Amino acid sequence: xxxxxxxxxxxxxxxxxxxxxxxxxxxxxxxxxxxxxxxxxxxxxxxxxxxxxxxxxxxxxxxxxxxxxxxxxxxxxxxxxxxxxxxxxxxxxxxxxxxxxxxxxxxxxxxxxxxxxxxxxxxxxxxxxxxxxxxxxxxxxxxxxxxxxxxxxxxxxxxxxxxxxxxxxxxxxxxxxxxxxxxxxxxxxxxxxxxxxxxxxxxxxxxxxxxxxxxxxxxxxxxxxxxxxxxxxxxxxxxxxxxxxxxxxxxxxxxxxxxxxxxxxxxxxxxxxxxxxx
Amino acid sequence: xxxxxxxxxxxxxxxxxxxxxxxxxxxxxxxxxxxxxxxxxxxxxxxxxxxxxxxxxxxxxxxxxxxxxxxxxxxxxxxxxxxxxxxxxxxxxxxxxxxxxxxxxxxxxxxxxxxxxxxxxxxxxxxxxxxxxxxxxxxxxxxxxxxxxxxxxxxxxxxxxxxxxxxxxxxxxxxxxxxxxxxxxxxxxxxxxxxxxxxxxxxxxxxxxxxxxxxxxxxxxxxxxxxxxxxxxxxxxxxxxxxxxxxxxxxxxxxxxxxxxxxx
Numbered sequence: 427x428x429x430x431x432x433x434x435x436x437x438x439x440x441x442x443x444x445x446x447x448x449x450x451x452x453x454x455x456x457x458x459x460x461x462x463x464x465x466x467x468x469x470x471x472x473x474x475x476x477x478x479x480x481x482x483x484x485x486x487x488x489x490x491x492x493x494x495x496x497x498x499x500x501x502x503x504x505x506x507x508x509x510x511x512x513x514x515x516x517x518x519x520x521x522x523x524x525x526x527x528x529x530x531x532x533x534x535x536x537x538x539x540x541x542x543x544x545x546x547x548x549x550x551x552x553x554x555x556x557x558x559x560x561x562x563x564x565x566x567x568x569x570x571x572x573x574x575x576x577x578x579x580x581x582x583x584x585x586x587x588x589x590x591x592x593x594x595x596x597x598x599x600x601x602x603x604x605x606x607x608x609x610x611x612x613x614x615x616x617x618x619x620x621x622x623x624x625x626x627x628x629x630x631x632x633x634x635x636x637x638x639x640x641x642x643x644x645x646x647x648x649x650x651x652x653x654x655x656x657x658x659x660x661x662x663x664x665x666x667x668x669x670x671x672x673x674x675x676x677x678x679x680x681x682x683x684x685x686x687x688x689x690x691x692x693x694x695x696x697x698x699x700x701x702x703x704x
Numbered sequence: 705x706x707x708x709x710x711x712x713x714x715x716x717x718x719x720x721x722x723x724x725x726x727x728x729x730x731x732x733x734x735x736x737x738x739x740x741x742x743x744x745x746x747x748x749x750x751x752x753x754x755x756x757x758x759x760x761x762x763x764x765x766x767x768x769x770x771x772x773x774x775x776x777x778x779x780x781x782x783x784x785x786x787x788x789x790x791x792x793x794x795x796x797x798x799x800x801x802x803x804x805x806x807x808x809x810x811x812x813x814x815x816x817x818x819x820x821x822x823x824x825x826x827x828x829x830x831x832x833x834x835x836x837x838x839x840x841x842x843x844x845x846x847x848x849x850x851x852x853x854x855x856x857x858x859x860x861x862x863x864x865x866x867x868x869x870x871x872x873x874x875x876x877x878x879x880x881x882x883x884x885x886x887x888x889x890x891x892x893x894x895x896x897x898x899x900x901x902x903x904x905x906x907x908x909x910x911x912x913x914x915x916x917x918x919x920x921x922x923x924x925x926x927x928x929x930x931x932x933x934x935x936x937x938x939x940x941x942x943x944x945x946x947x948x949x950x951x952x953x954x955x956x957x958x959x960x961x962x963x964x965x966x967x968x
Contacts, residue, residue: 602761603791607856608781608808617804621795698795698836 486668491675494668503657504672508680511642511653514570515684518577519638523631525578526585531623533586534593547583555580555641559648568649573642580641581634588630589623596622625699628692635688639681654680706773707734708892709758709783709860714767716753726917727753730767733911733920735860740886740893742907744900744949746957750918751896755862758894759785771859781805784858788865790845792837798824798848799833805856823851826885843874850882854889861886863895867902879905883930900949904942905932912949914956922952 468488474480475487482490498504533540558579566572596619604618646655658673693699711733718725728750735741743751756762757769760780769776771783784805792801802820811819824830827847837845846866853861867875883906886893897903903910904926912922928941936942 597791599787599789599791600793602779603785603787604793604804604808605779606759606761606781606783606785607805607852609804610808613808618793621793624795696795698797698838700836 483665483667486671490668491671494666495672495675498657498669498672504676507652507654507657507673508676511639511646511655512680512684514573514642514645514653515577515635515638518574518642519581519635521574522578522582522585522634522638526582527589527627530586530589530627531593531619533590534623535619540590543586547586550579551583551587553579556644556648559645563649573645573650573653576645577638577641581638584634584637585627585630588633589627592623592626592630593619595626625696628695632685632688632692635684636681639677639684643677707770708737708772709735709894710770710773711754711757711764712768712770714754714757714764714769716750716757716762717765728918731918731920732767733923735892735894737892738890740883740895740906740908741911742895742897742903742909743911743913744897744903744953745913745918746898746915746953748915748918749913749956750915751913752864753918754913755785755864755894755896758860759783759862761785781808781856782858783860783862784853784856786849786853786861786863786866788868790837790842790849792845792848792852794837797834797836798829798840801837801848802851802855804852809856819855820851823855824848826854827851827881843870843878846870846878847881850885854885854891858891860892860894863893865896865898868897868899875902880931880933882906887930900946900953901937903949904928904945905937910949912952914953916959921956924949 471485472488475482475485476489486494495504529539529543533543555576558576562572562575562579566575600618600622601614604614609617642653643655646653647659650656654673654677658670658677661667661669661673711731714731715729716727718727731750731754733754743754745751753762757764758771758776758780760769760776760778760783763777771780776783793804796804799817799820802823803816806816806819820833821830824833827850829844829847829851832840832844837848840848846869850866867878870878879902893906895903895906897906907926910924910926911920912924913919914921924945926945928936928945932942
């Protein structure tokens, strides 16, 4: 028993380096493990597919995927798809933000507005954006406006909920302090409520941006001539699994880049949070 | 001489969860211009309620609160509050926080900056103008709050246990700095504390309050000469004053403790 405990201890501590400075928790070693993990996975995948353990009908090899990627990149099709999807996300998301942020601030400050809009929020929030596809197709066809509408319908409620909550949560003591220092209603709004609610609003926008990507992709898979969603859906019809995978990786990377960009904008807008980012 | 700030038979009753609590009952008080008054008492004696009434954050249930003879009916910028929890704007730098009052008064930008620089220097924070509050220690944040209130140039400074969260040494220094600032500016100060030494060190008059319900039990003129430094605290006169005040509050503290034990 004691021997077992001694053994676990001597093995466990060097492996996990719990609470020790350095060890496996430094930046360099984390990055190393990240790279090793991904490389190991790719190697396993290559062995499984090239070694004949998995039929290419079910999963193409990493080499085939790379090959397919260079081809679609060379024709410009990949780039066009990324631009088309990004443009739809941008417009749908911007419209949703322009609509929901001011409405949310109003609802956060004024209970009657909250009471009027509240039931619609409760009813619309559980609806996945794809359920809007039939109606929007009927109203708007299958063009750009319909894709933008799907993004809009899928995100505005989230932006609204975040905005209402963060507006309500602005510290009332700060509002009191501002009034005590002579601030008018307008100044309280501009100097206290908006900057106070900003972190929550930006957090909501970031979450909603990620959601807007899944909206546009599902819309493009149902009916679209272009975009990343259409790319992988059409590739499936031609049984081109390598292209499906290329599309999936591109979606991942595009959403990641969008999220990183959102993070940078978030930091630029809130210099007072800089100490938290080190 | 007319009082700059006055409470006339003020009663304030709060209703919390359908239960009424009398925060203060029938308090009358005159604050003279340029005077440093300490409201001294244990928790629940209504001293914070008095300050909130003077600031116009809340209205009396009965009686009147007057600034230069006029009733205070809304948040009153002429009674500047120095909050215990600082209440600095986290998204504004030290300078922007201190400029806030002058900015709200519509002063030109150059004047805002001049005032900010002067009061930041007065609280000894020059060099920290571009820091955000979260980057400062508690004592420094408290000084920013004080500078922010001073820059807005109120007629009365209301201070709600401003040094309670500071360590004893920082507090001592802050008290001396506050006295110097008050003597230089001639501002009327109403200062809340539950610390007898602090009240004696700072005040011209000490208003002793008691709890259940909150009320004034004594108003004591402070006979000690300034400066009341550590040496003054070792004199018989200081000890006599302190023991006189202690006799006034001790019954209330014991009563409050007994009441709490009885309820528990």
